[in-house]
Amino acid sequence: MVTIDQSDNIAAGTRRPLMDRIAERSGSDFLITLAGCVLAFLYLPIAVLIIFSFNESRTLTLPLQGFTLDWYSKMFSNADLLAAIGNSLYVATFAVSLTLVIGIPAAFALDRLSFPGKTVFRRLILMPIALPGVITGISMLNLFRVVGFNLSLETVILGHATALLAVTVTQIYARLQRLPRSMEEASADLGASPIQTFFFVTLPNIKAAIVGTALICFTLSFDEIPVTFFLTGRDNTLPMYIWSTLRRGITPEINAVGTIIILVSVVLIVFSVWLLHEPKKD
Amino acid sequence: MKLQTRKRIATLGVLSPPVLWALIFLFIPYLIMFTYSFYLKKFPTFEPAFQFGNYAQLVTDAQYYQVLFRTAKISIMVGLFSVLLGYPFAYFLVFKIKSDRVRAMLYMAVIVPLWVSYLLRAYTWKTILGSEGILNSFLVWSGILDAPTDIFLYNQFSMVVTLTYIYVPFIVMPAYASLEKIPRSLIEASKDLGVRPLRTFWSITLPLSSPGIAAGMTIAFCLTFGDFIAPALVGGPNGFMIANVLTSQFGAALNWPLGAALSIVTLLIVLTIISLSDTLQRSGKLELE
Numbered sequence: 001m002v003t004i005d006q007s008d009n010i011a012a013g014t015r016r017p018l019m020d021r022i023a024e025r026s027g028s029d030f031l032i033t034l035a036g037c038v039l040a041f042l043y044l045p046i047a048v049l050i051i052f053s054f055n056e057s058r059t060l061t062l063p064l065q066g067f068t069l070d071w072y073s074k075m076f077s078n079a080d081l082l083a084a085i086g087n088s089l090y091v092a093t094f095a096v097s098l099t100l101v102i103g104i105p106a107a108f109a110l111d112r113l114s115f116p117g118k119t120v121f122r123r124l125i126l127m128p129i130a131l132p133g134v135i136t137g138i139s140m141l142n143l144f145r146v147v148g149f150n151l152s153l154e155t156v157i158l159g160h161a162t163a164l165l166a167v168t169v170t171q172i173y174a175r176l177q178r179l180p181r182s183m184e185e186a187s188a189d190l191g192a193s194p195i196q197t198f199f200f201v202t203l204p205n206i207k208a209a210i211v212g213t214a215l216i217c218f219t220l221s222f223d224e225i226p227v228t229f230f231l232t233g234r235d236n237t238l239p240m241y242i243w244s245t246l247r248r249g250i251t252p253e254i255n256a257v258g259t260i261i262i263l264v265s266v267v268l269i270v271f272s273v274w275l276l277h278e279p280k281k282d
Numbered sequence: 283m284k285l286q287t288r289k290r291i292a293t294l295g296v297l298s299p300p301v302l303w304a305l306i307f308l309f310i311p312y313l314i315m316f317t318y319s320f321y322l323k324k325f326p327t328f329e330p331a332f333q334f335g336n337y338a339q340l341v342t343d344a345q346y347y348q349v350l351f352r353t354a355k356i357s358i359m360v361g362l363f364s365v366l367l368g369y370p371f372a373y374f375l376v377f378k379i380k381s382d383r384v385r386a387m388l389y390m391a392v393i394v395p396l397w398v399s400y401l402l403r404a405y406t407w408k409t410i411l412g413s414e415g416i417l418n419s420f421l422v423w424s425g426i427l428d429a430p431t432d433i434f435l436y437n438q439f440s441m442v443v444t445l446t447y448i449y450v451p452f453i454v455m456p457a458y459a460s461l462e463k464i465p466r467s468l469i470e471a472s473k474d475l476g477v478r479p480l481r482t483f484w485s486i487t488l489p490l491s492s493p494g495i496a497a498g499m500t501i502a503f504c505l506t507f508g509d510f511i512a513p514a515l516v517g518g519p520n521g522f523m524i525a526n527v528l529t530s531q532f533g534a535a536l537n538w539p540l541g542a543a544l545s546i547v548t549l550l551i552v553l554t555i556i557s558l559s560d561t562l563q564r565s566g567k568l569e570l571e
Contacts, residue, residue, distance in 0.1 A: 024479050031374040035388075038371045041447060042395050045406035048416060052409070106300035113293060124304045127312075130556055132508015134525045135545050138532055139311035142542075146314055162307040165300075194292040216397060223399045225511060226525070230532065239401050246405055246515065258402040269397045273390065 046262060053255035071256040081257065084241035091153055091228075091237055092221040095160035096214050102161065103168030104210065108202070110169065111176040129166035133226030136163050141230040151233040159227040164217045171216070171276060175209035176202075212275035219265045312549075318542035328539050336543035346527070346544070353523040354551075356441060357506040361499040363446040368453030369495060373487075375454075376461040389458065396451040404512050407444040411435040411516065436518025444512045449505060453498035460494025461487070493563040500559040504552050524548055 053072070057065035075081060109115070110122055128136045140159050141151075149155060183205070187197040203210075225239050232240060238261075242254055322331040340346045371392065379385040395403065410416045411434035418430040434440060464487060472482040510525030517523070524544065531541030 027479065028378055031370055031378055034367070034370050035374045038367050038450065039388075039391060041367070042392065042450065045403055045410060045447070046395065046398070048410060049402060049406050102300050102303045105296045106304075109297050109300060113297065115293075115297060121301060121304060124308045125300070127308060130504055131549060131552055132505075132510075132525055134508055134510055134528055135315075135549060138528065138541065138545055139315045140307060141532070142314040142318065142538075143307070143311040158307065162303070165303070194289060195295075198296075219397055219399075223401060225401055226508075229529070239399075242401060242405075243511075246408075254405070258399065258405075261399050261402060265398050266394055269394055270390070273393065 049255050049262065050259045052252060053259040055252065058252065071252045074253050075256045078253070080236075081238075081241060081253075084236045084238045087153055087235050088222050088238040091156050091160060092218050094157045095164060095221045096217045098157065098161035099164040099168045099217055100210065100214060103165050103213075104172055106165065107169045107172035107176055108198070111173055125169055126166045128163045129170070133163060133224070134230075137227040137230035140227070144231070151231055153232065153235050153237075155231045155233070156228050156237065159231040160221045160224055163224070163227050164220060167217055167220065168213050171213040172206065172209060175206045175276075179205055208275045212272040215268045215272035215275070219268050222261070222265070315542045315545055318539055319546050321539040321542070323537050323539050326536060336540045337547070339540060340543055340547060349522055349524055349527050350547075352438075353507055356438060356445070356523065357503045359442050360445040360449055360506045361502040363442065364449045364453045364502045365457075365495055365499055367446065368450045368498060369457045369491075371450075372454045372457035372461055372494075375458060389454075392451050392454045400448060401511060403448060404444050404515050407440065407447065408435065408516050411440050411443070435516060436521065438517075438521060440516040440518075441512055441521050444516050445506050445509065448512070449502035452501045452505070453495070456494040456497040456501075457491060458494070460491040460497075464490045496559050496562050500555060503555060507552060508548065 051064070054067050054069070055064050056068045056070070106125055110118070115121075137159060140155075140162065144151065144155055179202070183201050184197050187201045188194070192200070223239055224237075225243060228237050228240055229243075236244070238257075242257065245251065245254060318328070319336055320332045320334070321328045322333065322335070340350075375385050375388055379388065408415070412418070413430045413432040413435065415435070417434055418427070421427040422430055468486055468490075469482055472486055473479075477485075507523075508525050509523065510529055513521045513523045513526050517526075528541055528544055528548070531537045531544065535541075
């Protein structure tokens with residue numbers, strides 16, 4: 001509009017950037033709105049869960065009825081629920097330990113060693129990350145049936161450790177790749193055995209990544225359903241307990257449990273992401 | 283000589299636990315499943331055999347191939363909608379946010395829900411979309427609706443909403459990574475040559491970030507394909523997906539051979555999609571060099 005009194009050529013030359021600027025501005029506005037919507041979409045359900053865990057009414061409808069802590073006290077007096085939480089802690093602790101004990105050498109082997117069948121080994125280990133959890137669960141169920149194992153929390157631990165191996169290996173492998181070889185070479189030159197080098201040089205350097213991975217695996221195990229569904233015996237883990245109550249109907253008690261789970265896992269996750277991304281100094 | 287032996291022992295020590303684990307808990311179970319898929323069902327269990335009846339049943343029995351098609355349809359829709367939401371978000375983070383701290387925080391804000399209880403997040407949608415749920419009570423309370431409606435829950439719509447909600451972060455991560463890698467000089471050069479922003483996007487940014495989109499869509503597709511929680515919670519009678527059928531074959535229906543065959547088919551579909559997407563991403567990378 002400013003350029004009306006100027007010649008056609010210049011007008012064409014300036015009008016275009018102006019229109020572009022308008023286009024870019026509206027493009028930006030559109031993107032901001034959309035980004036806001038995406039965040040709202042992601043956090044609305046979580047907010048709903050937390051808000052309704054304090055709502056007096058039994059049904060999850062609007063408007064809100066009033067503030068109460070009843071669902072939390074109900075939760076703490078529910079023996080089945082507490083047993084399920086205990087089971088989940090037991091399973092997650094041992095599954096994470098196992099997956100680290102197996103996964104760290106696996107990541108190390110994939111990064112530093114060459115051996116026959118390496119590609120097959122990598123594909124096999126990473127399989128559970130791409131495949132539906134149900135298939136991992138069913139195939140392990142087949143194995144336990146063939147060898148005659150009774151299903152129990154221990155078989156669930158083996159299942160979780162196997163499914164989480166893919167996560168552990170990917171995370172530790174990524175960290176190992178960023179680790180300069182020179183330190184290990186120096187250690188070897190100074191006469192340390194490979195095992196000494198591993199425990200005194202490599203391991204301390206990937207400590208943060210290991211803790212980060214452990215936390216992520218812990219939350220994943222704590223929330224795992226598909227594998228647990230097939231491998232558990234009479235004992236329920238927490239998600240399996242929630243799952244079976246959900247099928248009977250919704251109670252605000254679940255919201256109370258959910259709120260606590262979400263708060264704890266957000267803390268663990270933020271901490272672990274920080275640990276996994278921290279080392280930029282080297 | 284001595285050092286060599288010591289090295290070999292160390293290598294073996296590092297290698298054997300994970301290799302044995304992969305063999306016992308991954309390779310052998312898959313092998314058993316593969317074997318079962320040729321067995322014959324014989325109530326209440328099954329007997330060893332070598333026949334393709336189970337696979338034939340999957341192809342000829344409408345009940346099964348329809349579930350396969352429905353699962354594929356829903357997975358594709360979830361992949362598409364996740365990209366439509368996740369890609370612009372990643373673009374916004376990379377190109378529109380100036381402060382590194384804000385960008386890191388927003389990125390974190392998208393990633394965190396990914397790790398937070400999948401079950402609880404899926405279940406919350408049930409409480410939001412149900413006929414007595416939050417959406418309905420809000421619509422009635424505000425006068426938009428006279429009576430609660432049941433069109434929001436227990437159908438493919440609720441399933442696509444719930445699954446898209448869960449897989450958006452899976453798109454943001456790879457899309458962000460690939461957008462971040464695009465040299466800014468290319469975009470500036472295009473701008474300097476007088477190319478419109480939208481055309482710059484279509485001919486430079488979008489093609490160069492397509493590997494990230496492909497990676498994200500593959501993850502969303504594969505994970506949706508094997509999901510059994512969302513269909514069971516919000517899917518309703520017409521929302522059964524492969525994983526639910528699998529579950530029933532190994533449970534109530536007690537037809538392990540058929541279930542094994544279906545598992546193998548699912549496995550093959552997922553692996554095919556992954557390797558296709560790998561090839562696609564690799565060819566996309568070549569273009570950049």
